[in-house]
Amino acid sequence: MRTKHLLLILSLLLAVVSANAQNADRVRINEVMVNNASGYVDEYGQRVPWIELFNGSYNTANIEGCYLSNDLNNPRMYMIPKGDKLTEIEKRQHVVFFADGKEQRGTFHLNFTLDSLTENTIYFFESNGRTLIDSVHVPVMKADLSWGHAIEGETAWQVMQRVTPKANNKTLDTNEKMEKFAHNDPIGIGMSLTAMGVVFSVLLLLFLFFKAFTRTSVRMATKRTARLKGVKPADIIDQEISGEVLAAISAALYELDNDVHDIEDMVLTISRTRRAYSPWSSKIYGLRQSPDRK
Numbered sequence: 001m002r003t004k005h006l007l008l009i010l011s012l013l014l015a016v017v018s019a020n021a022q023n024a025d026r027v028r029i030n031e032v033m034v035n036n037a038s039g040y041v042d043e044y045g046q047r048v049p050w051i052e053l054f055n056g057s058y059n060t061a062n063i064e065g066c067y068l069s070n071d072l073n074n075p076r077m078y079m080i081p082k083g084d085k086l087t088e089i090e091k092r093q094h095v096v097f098f099a100d101g102k103e104q105r106g107t108f109h110l111n112f113t114l115d116s117l118t119e120n121t122i123y124f125f126e127s128n129g130r131t132l133i134d135s136v137h138v139p140v141m142k143a144d145l146s147w148g149h150a151i152e153g154e155t156a157w158q159v160m161q162r163v164t165p166k167a168n169n170k171t172l173d174t175n176e177k178m179e180k181f182a183h184n185d186p187i188g189i190g191m192s193l194t195a196m197g198v199v200f201s202v203l204l205l206l207f208l209f210f211k212a213f214t215r216t217s218v219r220m221a222t223k224r225t226a227r228l229k230g231v232k233p234a235d236i237i238d239q240e241i242s243g244e245v246l247a248a249i250s251a252a253l254y255e256l257d258n259d260v261h262d263i264e265d266m267v268l269t270i271s272r273t274r275r276a277y278s279p280w281s282s283k284i285y286g287l288r289q290s291p292d293r294k
Contacts, residue, residue, distance in 0.1 A: 023061040028134045030054035031148030035116035039144045040165045048100040049114040055089040056153045062088045065127035076129040078110045094166045
């Protein structure tokens with residue numbers, strides 16, 4: 001019974017991992033060019049219609065086994081080959097398929113073409129060949145114009161005067177939030193106060209952290225000392241070191257580190273005398289001698 005439960009859990013985990021690894025449901029048709037007269041060329045140097053897919057998620061999406069078609073009645077018209085590493089689309093990136101009807105040329109060459117004289121509809125299906133992920137109806141357009149999203153991830157479609165295969169349809173040259181901030185604070189006072197507030201907040205947090213860390217360290221050292229001495233921590237009284245002692249220790253350490261000391265040019269040596277009496281305290285040297293009478 002336990003073995004069956006374990007196998008069931010492993011199967012569910014594998015299913016979840018497989019679903020997360022593929023993540024093809026976030027891939028969308030992003031840009032299409034039908035009448036390619038002088039635009040983007042494939043690796044064979046040919047100008048053919050092309051379809052761009054965009055991974056709108058922030059995870060890698062694997063589109064292997066999914067289907068591209070231009071006929072709703074034949075959803076499995078072209079299956080994207082499995083085992084090709086290039087079918088893994090990185091987050092917020094693009095891939096281009098060439099609708100040239102020459103699938104023998106590689107993974108990104110479809111087995112159908114697009115007609116520049118009529119309207120075309122393109123479908124993108126999941127690997128089961130039934131679930132529709134995305135579709136787009138492409139109108140008839142002039143040569144070298146594409147049909148695409150104004151911005152990746154948005155639903156609006158428009159004629160793209162600037163064709164951008166394998167690139168963002170719109171280049172964001174400005175930062176909307178920064179422009180709004182600059183409009184509301186033209187002098188920069190708010191930005192300065194915000195920056196100073198962040199700096200002082202970080203300094204305050206560092207001060208509180210080191211203060212708490214120091215107290216904890218002292219408390220632990222006190223408990224360790226009390227345990228070694230066999231007394232209670234409350235019986236240990238911290239003796240504060242005076243400023244003079246700290247200054248003397250600091251000066252000594254500075255001199256030791258920088259090898260600073262007085263140079264001695266002479267040495268005074270005091271040796272201990274071995275006489276039984278001290279000549280300095282002998283009274284015989286202080287008495288006046290009597291005249292020698294003859």
